């Protein structure tokens with residue numbers, strides 16, 4: 254039985270401009286023990302899909318099963334199996350960290366949970382904040398507490414909606430070490446993130462959403478193989494000639510140019526030389542997940558989505 258099964262999930266919002274379809278027959282399974290990435294640009298429908306999974310929103314049609322339990326008709330069972338770390342920093346300002354964790358344990362009917370709460374505080378670097386009031390915590394610390402709150406009932410499935418948005422390098426490392434350990438111990442993880450290098454490093458399989466539809470779904474290694482050619486990367490302070498500017502991905506001083514083969518690399522370099530572009534730290538690299546993502550988003554059309562996808566085989 255899959256850990257999570259999305260079955261032809263559609264969602265239409267009523268808006269002032271009329272109905273808006275945020276999800277269109279999304280179907281895929283996440284197997285037990287997977288570290289699964291859900292990627293897509295802003296507005297692709299990731300949070301909507303996670304809200305439906307968490308029972309916070311209703312699908313307009315289709316259904317979601319969590320270890321076989323329907324998130325609508327069997328909400329309590331499905332919810333208990335999920336630990337959801339929301340994107341937004343929502344919390345009760347009057348509790349201390351430990352009180353909030355005890356209260357959340359009570360919500361799931363768990364008493365005497367302090368041993369596990371202490372372990373969570375330790376692994377999330379929150380030991381010295383246990384008595385602190387939630388109001389007094391920095392944004393990064395609040396996010397750590399949200400992770401602890403999601404895990405307080407030891408859910409088999411952990412859902413992280415952009416958990417590292419706006420948090421420092423230290424928390425990212427602490428968080429990923431802890432989540433990777435839980436995954437090794439058998440917990441299934443569903444992650445949405447805009448940090449594609451994190452997704453590439455952590456996720457065994459990835460689905461990409463665009464305009465509410467699944468446009469790519471494969472093992473991370475297979476997705477990386479689909480990107481052809483090379484990337485010519487360098488730093489510069491000079492403006493690029495128009496023919497290269499049209500192709501380039503520019504982040505500050507870093508320029509990345511796709512190049513199919515050695516000939517195209519030579520052509521790019523000749524164009525840069527002719528335009529007197531100052532080129533530093535030149536390197537040629539294989540495409541990474543960000544390159545694949547951009548290619549998929551630029552070209553992809555939705556994958557055929559049957560009403561029900563039968564089990565997707567996942568190699569060990």
Ligand SMILES: Nc1ncnc2c1ncn2[C@@H]1O[C@H](COP(=O)(O)OP(=O)(O)OP(=O)(O)O)[C@@H](O)[C@H]1O
Pocket residue numbers: 266267268273275293294295296297298299300301302
């Ligand atoms: N309550 C709502 N009413 C109307 N439209 C909504 C509502 N919630 C979401 N949407 C729209 O549905 C689409 C999908 O939104 P969603 O938040 O799921 O995207 P996302 O992939 O999580 O984006 P981001 O990466 O920015 O978090 C967006 O166009 C959004 O404006």
